[in-house]
Amino acid sequence: MIKSELVQRIAAQNPHLYQRDIENIVNTILDTIAGAMASGDRVELRGFGAFSVKSRPARIGRNPRTGEKVEVEEKHVPFFKTGKEMRERLNAG
Amino acid sequence: MGGKTVTRADLCEAVYQNVGLSRTESAELVEAVLREISDCLVSGESVKLSSFGTFNVRSKTERIGRNPKTGEEVPILPRRVLVFKPSNVLKDHVNGITGSEAAGEDD
Numbered sequence A: 001m002i003k004s005e006l007v008q009r010i011a012a013q014n015p016h017l018y019q020r021d022i023e024n025i026v027n028t029i030l031d032t033i034a035g036a037m038a039s040g041d042r043v044e045l046r047g048f049g050a051f052s053v054k055s056r057p058a059r060i061g062r063n064p065r066t067g068e069k070v071e072v073e074e075k076h077v078p079f080f081k082t083g084k085e086m087r088e089r090l091n092a093g
Numbered sequence B: 001m002g003g004k005t006v007t008r009a010d011l012c013e014a015v016y017q018n019v020g021l022s023r024t025e026s027a028e029l030v031e032a033v034l035r036e037i038s039d040c041l042v043s044g045e046s047v048k049l050s051s052f053g054t055f056n057v058r059s060k061t062e063r064i065g066r067n068p069k070t071g072e073e074v075p076i077l078p079r080r081v082l083v084f085k086p087s088n089v090l091k092d093h094v095n096g097i098t099g100s101e102a103a104g105e106d107d
Helices: A003-013 A019-038 A083-091 B010-020 B023-042 B088-094
Strands: A043-046 A049-056 A058-062 A069-072 A075-082 B046-049 B053-060 B063-066 B072-075 B079-086
Touching: A003 B023, A019 A043, A019 A049, A019 B010, A019 B046, A019 B088, A043 A083, A043 B010, A049 B088, A075 A083, A075 B053, A075 B079, A083 B023, A083 B053, B010 B088, B023 B046, B023 B053, B053 B063, B079 B088
Parallel strands: none
Antiparallel strands: A043 A049, A049 A075, A058 A069, B046 B053, B053 B079, B063 B072
């Protein structure tokens, strides 16, 4: 399922709303999650999962082609941990 | 750097502020979106949200694990796990790189 299909499915369940409102809702949810992670916050959605940011320390990397050493700066990566209920639903039955 | 925890209530508030629906309806719609994504994943289908990331369901085979406390061997049964692959846009965003600076393409 891609974002536009998600919007269509929600729109089908809510015939009183405009499709552009649903798009706006989906984008607001995703932007809020992304924005929180960008400011280093954690997003916890019970039953679904939690988004957080992990930090990767600076390290000396190597250019695999030339073997040359390069400094890689500290960076942050988005991380998702599946929620308990979601994990159970994936393995029910 | 942050340290706050953002919850459903914050998502509902953001939807309420942005979309112009009632608080009750905003909360229902946030729930509907999460439910639709969850149901889709439980059915085994992946969910791809452009400029955010992709959720995939992966099937794991049985393997032998060990209780780290007792050293006892226990079988880890076959199971399904959910993995999230962040998009390049989200990765850049988390590193403080905004749209115009981002050199890489996104899926």
